[in-house]
Amino acid sequence: MNEIERERKFLVKYLPPDIKDGLKSSDYIDIDQGYTQDGLRVRREIFKNGDERYSIIKKLLTTHAAAKIETHPFGKADKKMFSKHWPLTRGRRVSKKRFVLSEDGLVVHLDIFAGGKNDGRILVEVEFPQNYDLKSFIPPGWFSREVTEELTNSDIAEGKVIPLA
Numbered sequence: 001m002n003e004i005e006r007e008r009k010f011l012v013k014y015l016p017p018d019i020k021d022g023l024k025s026s027d028y029i030d031i032d033q034g035y036t037q038d039g040l041r042v043r044r045e046i047f048k049n050g051d052e053r054y055s056i057i058k059k060l061l062t063t064h065a066a067a068k069i070e071t072h073p074f075g076k077a078d079k080k081m082f083s084k085h086w087p088l089t090r091g092r093r094v095s096k097k098r099f100v101l102s103e104d105g106l107v108v109h110l111d112i113f114a115g116g117k118n119d120g121r122i123l124v125e126v127e128f129p130q131n132y133d134l135k136s137f138i139p140p141g142w143f144s145r146e147v148t149e150e151l152t153n154s155d156i157a158e159g160k161v162i163p164l165a
Contacts, residue, residue, distance in 0.1 A: 005059075005127070008134060009151065011144035011165040012110075012122040019101065019110075019142075029098045031111075034089025035154045042085045054082040094118075094157040103140060106132075113162065121162040123147070 015023075033043040045053045054077040077085075095115050101108040107127040113119060124143060128134055139146070144165035156162060 007125045007127050009125045009148045010146050013144040013165045014142055016142050026099050031098055032095050034093035035157050036088040042089050092157045117161045
């Protein structure tokens with residue numbers, strides 16, 4: 001199955017007090033994801049309630065990084081499949097805590113990275129519906145500069161440092 005993921009990624013200047021306070025009681029997802037040499041993304045998501053979800057996909061970037069085509073060679077995976085592929089990601093992994101927010105009716109993933117050189121660094125990804133004009137989005141004041149085309153999760157997994165806002 002192919003699906004188009006349309007997103008823009010931003011650094012974060014600061015967390016507004018209402019968002020910062022809200023994170024303490026918000027649901028979250030702990031994400032461990034790694035990348036194989038042949039480009040598979042291997043992911044485990046552990047939800048606040050303890051549920052787990054696994055996936056293995058291949059992302060192919062289109063000419064504009066804000067629109068990504070995801071192909072799902074396996075899509076949803078199980079723990080056994082994850083365990084088989086996870087060792088292949090050694091040296092190309094990232095861990096983060098994801099909070100799902102809303103901004104002007106759009107889904108915003110606020111990711112706080114854990115471990116390594118990016119421990120505590122924050123990125124936000126704004127997801128857009130198919131009919132939304134990406135260029136018309138005006139980021140709120142707490143967003144910093146856009147890094148959609150210069151910073152991918154696989155870059156971070158391979159050791160690229162998320163810049164400070």
